[in-house]
Amino acid sequence: MNKSFRLKQNNTNIRTEVMAGMTTFLTMVYIVVVNPAILSSAGVPFEQVFMATVISAVVGTLYMALLANYPIAIAPGMGLNAYFASVVATQGLSYQVVFGAVFLAGIIFILLSLTKLRETLIVAIPASLKYGITSGIGLFIAFVGLRNSGIVVPNEATIVGLGDLHHPMTLLTIAGLFITLILFVLKVKGALFFGMLATGIIAFFTGQLDFNGFISAPPSPVFFDMDIGGVISNGLYTVVFAFLLVTIFDTTGTMIGVAEQAGFMKNGNMPRAKQALLADATATTVGSMFGTSPSTAYIESTSGVAAGGRTGLTSVIVAGLFALSIFFTPIIEVIANIPAITAPILIIVGCFMMEGLAKIDWQTFDEAFPAFAIILTMPFTSSIATGIAIGFITYPILKIAVGKGKNVHWILYVFAVIFLLQMIYFPAH
Secondary structure, X not given: OHHHHOOOOOOOOHHHHHHHHHHHHHHXXXXXXXXXXXXXXXXXXXXXXXXXXXXXXXXXXXXXXXXXXXXXXXXXXXXXXXXXXXXXXXXXXXXXXXXXHHHHHHHHHHHHHOOOHHHXXXXXXXXXXXXXXXXXXXXXXXXXXXXXHOOEEEEOOXXXXXXXXXXXXXXXXXXXXXXXXXXXXXXXXXXXXXXHHHHHXXXXXXXXXXXXXXXXXXXXXXXXXXXXXXXXXXXXHHHHHHHHHHHHHHHHHHHHHHHHHHOOOEOOEOOOHHHHHHHHHHHHHHHHHHOOOOEEEOOOHHHHHHOOOOOHXXXXXXXXXXXXXXXXXXXXXXXXXXXXXXXXXXXXXXXXXXXXXXXXXXXXXXXXXXXXHHHHHHHHHOOHHHHHHHHHHHHHHHHHHOOOHHHOOHHHHHHHHHHHHHHHHOOOO
């Protein structure tokens, strides 16, 4: 094991790696509850999403462990699962068609990871648009949490308004939110998970949670429940691009962040970056075959690194614990069906994604406004793809207006034209 993972060379040992793996798992295990809760609202059978979530997490994290030897965990990403549900709801599509879009995005991601195009794409897209996309998704999923819990409700006069704060589910959400926030600011490892646990216990004693048993035989996975032809017939190219673009940015940014914290970066480069990116691309493709939205590297991996994790052995432990979770379907399904338990996670994760706002040059208007347009549009249109499109159209137009058109990469002009044509002739509803 020492030879396989080069423990000595990385100044670590088996005990440290095991503890690091357990720490990372506790900080991100909420996804096995939250992801099925979000996708089942789009009509995907709960047990199918649950198994797909675990399978994609195990496949991606083991790939990362064995081929890249990094303590970075992979699982279906937050934000894109909510976007998946919104595409199904707003465009009147079957979830099988949208899984087809995720599958195509995964295949393209694999191909890009094998070429230099991925690096070109990352370099070509300006930082302000990247931060705008991440922050817009943060607002988007926070709004989903507020809506699901009843804190925000439809209002004819103002479109949305404050919900009934006396409603038991809304009260439970607020209680769960503050419990989780307090745990987090006290730097409790696994704060999101323990916040969900505490909220679940309150729900049990208030009669809002009722379950029969904790353990059962795992559900049978469903394979290739998708409609790729429907992607083409419905012209969902923007949706495919949105899945692809956000996954690439999310994964690349997270991997670099974790690698810097762990001291893996060498002269600004991340060794074995290709293998690491392929872990995410493979997990996204495999996950879509079984029934879940795109996967990404988890920033929660930094908790394992902080606990001393330095090699793929940490990731092996994470994958093993995810695999064990398939035996706890009864309790996970009940918890996922109570919005008050999952909504605080959506709201808090949304806050995490606001970090990039501080890095946008707000004094330079032609940089600031396209980012603002993305951030504004995503939650109000319930569409990540629309937000990306508006940002990509606005950015080059403003740069040309101020005489900086030559500074814009040609890829951005291509995307701007494509998105403009798409919004004119194939607008998302």
